[in-house]
Amino acid sequence: MADTALVLGGGGLTAYGWQIGVLAGLADAGVDLADADVLAGTSAGSLLALDLAGGSAPADLYKELLNGERAMLDVDFTFGMTVRYLWAALASRDPETVVKRLGRLALSVRDVPQTAVLDAIGAQLPVRDWPDRTVRMFAVDALTGQPTAFDADSGTDLLHAMSATCALPPLFPPIGIGSGRWMDGGVRSTTNADLVDDCARVVVLAPIPKGAGASPSARSQAETLASRGARVALLTPDRAARRAFGRNALDASRIPGAAREGRRQGLAHAERIGEIWQG
DSSP, X not given: OEEEEEEEOOOSHHHHHHHHHHHHHHHHTTOOGGGOSEEEEETHHHHHHHHHHTTOOXXXXXXXXXXXXXXXXXXXXXXXXXXXXXXXXXXXXOHHHHHHHHHHHHHTOOSSOHHHHHHXXXXXXXXXSXXXXXXXXXXXXXXXXXXXXXXXXSSSOHHHHXXXXXXXXXXXXXXXXXXXXXXXXXXXXXXXXXXXXXXXXEEEEOSSSBOSTTOOBHHHHHHHHHHTTOEEEEEOOOHHHHHHHOSOXXXXXXXXXXXXXXXXXXXXXXXXXXXXXXX
């Protein structure tokens, strides 16, 4: 069993910014989560996990965001896409049924080639090879609805794994890896924290505490981990942070504000999270 795990949730550009702010605030208070034995991410959280695994310090990432020094993925999740996603997500109270419906939505995307997704995501990667540290990227098979955690031992390259965890339907088609067609792990859960069940101490950052419809909440998954014997701390955005996010999670202009609010929350919750992290 690994000792510590940092679980980084999905939720777009503002989620990425808020989580960097949280980590920077915690580090300023003497709680450095970047040294986790396991760095696990869903969608945007996977990119941050890769940044940390590559040795990027939260303080440096925070400065980059505030200064606009990093180009972020520019995509347009249209109103029509939102309607199609919610139509699939809200049609059932059964989580497994919802994931299968979203899988069918993902498989229906035929006007975007997989190569275009790989090119778009590849431009965001700071490295091309899996780092030496343990990084897990959550994705869901659109064909079966089953989740997985891609890592260096999965037999797939980093680019395909990152593209899979970011392949949100109906913006992107699922990514072919092995016999599966893999889509954004966020269709199952915004954090997939329950899948990190081999770690003794876990901190979960959940920019979106719960996905649409029957999706399990980050809190319920944290409670599942705790019931299995792990010590768990969960942090979600407060009201001020949610206002900073705005209504469009892909609005890059909102990143600095989300990061600042995250840093404020990190400083405020450092003692609580430090008690879990530092034993």
